Every structure is written in C-alpha cells, then in structure tokens.
Amino acid sequence: MHQIRRLVNSKGTRAEASTRFELYHCDCVEGMRSLDDETVDIVVTSPPYNLGVKYSSYKDDQKREAYLAWCLQWAEEIKRVLKATGSFFLNIGASPSNPLLPFEITDAFTQDQLFVLQNSIHWIKAISMEMEDGAVISKGHFKPINSERFLNDCHEHVFHFTKDGDIRLNRLAIGVPYADKTNISRWGHTGGRDKRCAGNTWFIPYETIRDRATQRPHPATFPSELAERCILLHGVREDTVMVDPFLGIGNAGVAARNCGVPRFIGFDIDEKYLTVAAERTGARIENVNLGAP
Numbered sequence: 001m002h003q004i005r006r007l008v009n010s011k012g013t014r015a016e017a018s019t020r021f022e023l024y025h026c027d028c029v030e031g032m033r034s035l036d037d038e039t040v041d042i043v044v045t046s047p048p049y050n051l052g053v054k055y056s057s058y059k060d061d062q063k064r065e066a067y068l069a070w071c072l073q074w075a076e077e078i079k080r081v082l083k084a085t086g087s088f089f090l091n092i093g094a095s096p097s098n099p100l101l102p103f104e105i106t107d108a109f110t111q112d113q114l115f116v117l118q119n120s121i122h123w124i125k126a127i128s129m130e131m132e133d134g135a136v137i138s139k140g141h142f143k144p145i146n147s148e149r150f151l152n153d154c155h156e157h158v159f160h161f162t163k164d165g166d167i168r169l170n171r172l173a174i175g176v177p178y179a180d181k182t183n184i185s186r187w188g189h190t191g192g193r194d195k196r197c198a199g200n201t202w203f204i205p206y207e208t209i210r211d212r213a214t215q216r217p218h219p220a221t222f223p224s225e226l227a228e229r230c231i232l233l234h235g236v237r238e239d240t241v242m243v244d245p246f247l248g249i250g251n252a253g254v255a256a257r258n259c260g261v262p263r264f265i266g267f268d269i270d271e272k273y274l275t276v277a278a279e280r281t282g283a284r285i286e287n288v289n290l291g292a293p
C-alpha cells in the first residue's frame with residue numbers, strides 16, 4: 001500500500017512520509033530468502049530472548065545451543081540482504097536467570113567477521129535520580145523483581161552491527177541541546193549549533209497504557225521511539241529500505257512511517273500480532289499474506 005502523509009515523529013521533526021509496507025505472515029528466515037542480496041539499508045529488530053516469554057504461538061524456551069544456532073541462521077540472512085553501507089540494530093534484553101545472553105549473541109554475531117559491533121547502546125526503561133535539592137525523581141516503567149539477590153531490571157541493549165564498523169551516522173539527528181551553552185562557542189565542531197551527540201544511553205519509557213489487551217496486545221515490545229532513533233541515526237534517503245524480521249505488533253513499522261522511510265518489510269509468524277501491525281501501520285490487510293506461514 002502506498003501512503004502519503006504529513007507526520008511528526010517523536011523528535012518533533014516533520015516528515016513527509018510515503019511508506020510502502022510489505023508485511024508477511026511467515027518465518028523470517030524463509031521471508032528474507034525472497035529478498036535479493038545487499039538490498040536493505042536498515043534492520044531494526046528484537047527477536048524472542050529465549051527467556052520463557054508467553055507469546056501466543058512462539059515457544060520461547062529452546063535449549064541454549066539450539067537458540068544460538070537459530071540466532072545465527074537469521075543473522076546470516078540479515079547479513080546477506082544488508083547493503084555494505086547498512087545498519088543492523090538489535091534490541092535484546094537479559095534476565096537474572098540468563099544474564100549473559102546479550103553478550104553470547106554479540107559474541108556469536110562478531111565471530112568469523114559476520115558483523116562488526118559498531119555501537120553498543122543502553123536502552124534505559126526506568127531511572128531514579130537525586131536532584132541537587134535532594135529530591136529523588138523516578139521516571140519510566142519496569143517489572144519489579146521480587147528478590148533479595150537481584151536488582152530490578154531497568155535496561156536492555158541495542159547493539160548496532162555493521163559490515164565493516166565504519167558507517168557514518170547522523171548523530172545530531174537525535175542530538176540534544178548543550179546543558180552548558182558556553183560549550184557552543186568553546187568547541188569548534190559545533191558550528192554554532194546548540195546540539196550535541198546524545199550518547200549511548202537512551203532513556204525511552206514505555207507509553208503509559210490503561211488496557212494492555214487493547215493498547216499493547218503483545219508481551220515483549222519496544223517503544224516505536226527506540227526504532228525511530230535508530231532510523232534517524234542511520235539516516236533516510238529516497239530509496240531507503242528497512243526490514244524488521246520479528247515485527248510483532250509493528251513498532252518498527254510505525255517508526256518507519258514516522259521517519260518517512262519509503263519502503264518497509266516486516267515478518268512475523270504470528271497472525272494475531274501481524275494483524276495488529278497492519279492496522280497500526282495503515283498497511284492494507286491485502287498486503288499481508290495471512291494464508292501462508
């Protein structure tokens with residue numbers, strides 16, 4: 001479906017969006033096999049973490065070796081379809097029972113030069129800060145862990161993989177204003193602009209919802225703003241192609257539309273989630289091949 005809309009992304013930038021969505025109800029490895037080599041610019045995705053999450057069809061409790069072997073399978077397919085200039089952003093979290101998982105995945109993905117880990121970003125979901133006046137402010141959302149051993153888990157990882165570790169990013173597209181404005185003239189590289197790189201800790205809380213079943217009918221989503229930041233960092237051109245192999249309810253697609261990505265391709269094995277993704281992105285249901293998983 002071809003849509004032309006004027007939109008405002010979460011950074012307040014106006015984006016003249018014209019996004020063609022192609023959403024497929026199928027296994028992502030099979031789905032990506034239908035794409036030509038080196039045709040994709042941006043992949044933003046979050047696979048199941050193998051932490052026993054209750055998805056409506058996927059079983060999230062494989063043996064660790066089988067899980068890592070499966071991760072390598074889809075990562076190799078991503079590598080094949082990604083352009084030499086492309087960026088692959090992988091969101092992955094851990095749990096107290098499986099704290100090394102994100103690092104096992106980065107280890108596997110950087111072996112034998114499959115990918116280079118160009119940036120490692122922390123997605124901060126909740127934070128508490130003591131202010132100068134002693135007041136403590138807390139922002140964001142997390143699932144409390146009832147334990148005397150483990151801390152509440154308030155962050156996840158976003159790994160930025162590229163083919164050669166040398167992809168130029170538009171850091172100021174998601175930049176922040178200087179707290180100390182004297183830095184604007186002090187540093188020559190600012191060019192007089194009140195914007196600096198926001199760094200690799202991204203505080204992005206979940207949107208507050210009242211009813212999970214209708215407003216976020218999926219057990220493991222990321223906020224669309226997370227994908228927006230990845231897209232803006234990589235940059236969007238008139239021929240940019242973006243893929244999310246594990247689309248869920250379509251947050252990466254919403255981000256693509258908000259950022260004016262011209263072509264977006266998403267896969268999920270779950271018809272229920274994919275239908276929500278189609279509704280949220282405005283993709284017509286005919287574009288979703290619901291008949292052939």
Ligand SMILES: C[S@@+](CC[C@H](N)C(=O)[O-])C[C@H]1O[C@@H](n2cnc3c(N)ncnc32)[C@H](O)[C@@H]1O
Nearest residue numbers: 027028048221222246248249250251268269270
């Ligand atoms: C962590 S969720 C992604 C959520 C998504 N980022 C969002 O915000 O809605 C992982 C998704 O992968 C899907 N999935 C699991 N195995 C898959 C496979 N082999 N191919 C495609 N999708 C798969 C699950 O149905 C689930 O929706």
